[in-house]
Amino acid sequence: MRPKLALLLVLAPFLIAASRRPSAPPADTLYTNATIWTGVSGVPGAPRAEALAVRGGSIVAVGPLAQVAKLAGPSTRTVDLGGAFVVPGFIDTHTHFLAGGFQLASVDLRSAASQEEFTRRLGDFAAKLPKGRWILGGDWDHEAWGGELPRRDWIDAVTPDNPVFVNRLDGHMALANSKALALAGITRETKDPEGGLIVRDAEGPTGILKDEAMTLVARVQPAPTDSEMDEALARAMSHAVSLGVTQVHNMGTWEDLAAGRRAAARGALLLRIYSFVPLDSWPRLAGLVRKEGRGDDWLRWGGLKGYVDGSLGSTTAWFREPYSDAPGTSGLLVTDTARLATDIRKADAAGLQIAVHAIGDRANDWLLDTFAHAITANGRRDRRFRIEHAQHLSRSAIPQFAALGVVPSMQPYHAIDDGRWAGKRIGADRIKTTYAFRSLLDANAPLAFGSDWTVAPISPIEGIYAAVTRRTLDGRNPGGWVPEQKITIADALRAYTSGGAWAGFQEDRLGTLEPGKLADFVVLSADLFQVDPAEIQKVRVLRTVVGGREVYAAPGQ
Numbered sequence: 001m002r003p004k005l006a007l008l009l010v011l012a013p014f015l016i017a018a019s020r021r022p023s024a025p026p027a028d029t030l031y032t033n034a035t036i037w038t039g040v041s042g043v044p045g046a047p048r049a050e051a052l053a054v055r056g057g058s059i060v061a062v063g064p065l066a067q068v069a070k071l072a073g074p075s076t077r078t079v080d081l082g083g084a085f086v087v088p089g090f091i092d093t094h095t096h097f098l099a100g101g102f103q104l105a106s107v108d109l110r111s112a113a114s115q116e117e118f119t120r121r122l123g124d125f126a127a128k129l130p131k132g133r134w135i136l137g138g139d140w141d142h143e144a145w146g147g148e149l150p151r152r153d154w155i156d157a158v159t160p161d162n163p164v165f166v167n168r169l170d171g172h173m174a175l176a177n178s179k180a181l182a183l184a185g186i187t188r189e190t191k192d193p194e195g196g197l198i199v200r201d202a203e204g205p206t207g208i209l210k211d212e213a214m215t216l217v218a219r220v221q222p223a224p225t226d227s228e229m230d231e232a233l234a235r236a237m238s239h240a241v242s243l244g245v246t247q248v249h250n251m252g253t254w255e256d257l258a259a260g261r262r263a264a265a266r267g268a269l270l271l272r273i274y275s276f277v278p279l280d281s282w283p284r285l286a287g288l289v290r291k292e293g294r295g296d297d298w299l300r301w302g303g304l305k306g307y308v309d310g311s312l313g314s315t316t317a318w319f320r321e322p323y324s325d326a327p328g329t330s331g332l333l334v335t336d337t338a339r340l341a342t343d344i345r346k347a348d349a350a351g352l353q354i355a356v357h358a359i360g361d362r363a364n365d366w367l368l369d370t371f372a373h374a375i376t377a378n379g380r381r382d383r384r385f386r387i388e389h390a391q392h393l394s395r396s397a398i399p400q401f402a403a404l405g406v407v408p409s410m411q412p413y414h415a416i417d418d419g420r421w422a423g424k425r426i427g428a429d430r431i432k433t434t435y436a437f438r439s440l441l442d443a444n445a446p447l448a449f450g451s452d453w454t455v456a457p458i459s460p461i462e463g464i465y466a467a468v469t470r471r472t473l474d475g476r477n478p479g480g481w482v483p484e485q486k487i488t489i490a491d492a493l494r495a496y497t498s499g500g501a502w503a504g505f506q507e508d509r510l511g512t513l514e515p516g517k518l519a520d521f522v523v524l525s526a527d528l529f530q531v532d533p534a535e536i537q538k539v540r541v542l543r544t545v546v547g548g549r550e551v552y553a554a555p556g557q
Helices: 003-019 065-071 097-103 115-126 178-184 212-218 226-241 254-266 279-292 337-349 361-378 398-404 413-418 422-433 437-442 460-469 489-496 498-503 533-538
Strands: 029-032 035-037 051-055 058-063 077-080 085-088 090-095 135-140 164-168 173-176 196-201 204-211 245-251 272-278 299-307 353-358 386-389 407-410 521-524 541-546 549-553
Touching: 029 065, 051 065, 058 065, 090 489, 090 498, 097 135, 097 226, 097 245, 097 254, 115 135, 115 164, 164 178, 164 212, 173 178, 173 212, 178 204, 178 212, 196 212, 204 212, 226 245, 226 254, 245 498, 245 541, 254 272, 254 299, 272 279, 279 299, 279 337, 299 337, 337 353, 337 361, 353 361, 361 386, 361 398, 398 437, 407 498, 413 460, 437 489, 460 489, 460 533, 489 498
Parallel strands: 029 077, 035 085, 090 245, 135 164, 245 272, 272 299, 299 353, 353 386, 386 407
Antiparallel strands: 029 051, 051 058, 085 521, 164 173, 173 204, 196 204, 521 541, 541 549
């Protein structure tokens, strides 16, 4: 078959909208001279095109330029992309989006590689603040300086006038200075709360609080004002669209949702938001859905987020066997399992989508069983339960995702970050099913990718690099950490596009570039399928388009 004829046959489904009605209204914008990966599966050959037409915020044609150009009219704008690579908009299915916006304006401790650097950065930041202003965020990683947990005596002298409560990058433990501990009333006599741990030594609390113990300090912090929330959201959106993110699933609070609604009312949203609220507030969410529905294409709600356990880095993820480097613990439960199971069953009966954090193998096994019980109790339907992180799985858990229709909502960057030290935490055998992307896909699980920002960078390009190479950040695994779990470029792209759309019940609107779908897409500086995997991180975002509107353009575009 001649190459041009073969291409037209492959692209016929995309051209039908443009060719069926010769008198169709002209397009608003044509994007030409591009290599377009449509993301459509089930079509023979590569899902490629060279031009795309947009009208009224939706795609009206994708295919060869000669066909798409027929939709040009006197007022149609034509954008020559200069041979750039175009993909569907990236959907980040797990962010802490407002927290990320606040962190962009806070102290950066993520790259602090020593006690001295940690102390200096906090001291320099505190020196610029008024007395009494809280210092939050930070995103430190004690593994960066060898694994010793920071202590309040590291920072008390340089932060005498400011309460400090800076969290580890995973959000499951934080360091308080003495001023913050005093405001929270935490002393050597304070008991550990259920689901949490106050780290102590001979002198009393060290300042490290794990999981639910963090609430002891959080409850005495001043709540941010609406104006501060709005500013954080604006910062977060600008940052995200510059990296190609066109939608986020925000694992946040009711206050986060309120900020989103204010922005939506002003027409100020740069990207789409699916706003999740705490699972134990399901009656309130059920009431909102009954009264107002589930939002629109820009801001949606109807999802709930719960927790089973903590994190690997904080040794609070719940495992069946003790930690290899902390044999006195197998992790902890963040939420009482009886209460969590009841909330899951009742929220599911109310028709809400449920996403629950589970990291350790025991946590994932328990949650899969609990989801199965809810399905039995409430009957079969298209509910799309989600396990957020699904990091460390027993071998028997992997096929259950597809069998139950559970979405493994995973964050690939964690593999190249945690992979530097995960082996010492859980040993050589348990890491074989850690971040098991390949095994889950082979078992037909509906994999969806995100970042967990600010735990990891929100950049999908870095996430794709991590999933495809699994090269740890320390450079010690050039062939990939647990390399049998590497996946292909196409697999990773789908997890960030159509996988994310499916995880949020939007596969009919988003996730692929087809006529009738919303015009969300990203223009990249290089074809990811032609780049050496080791060089993926160098690929830049040139443009981000959401609903046909260019919300980001790199300098020179």
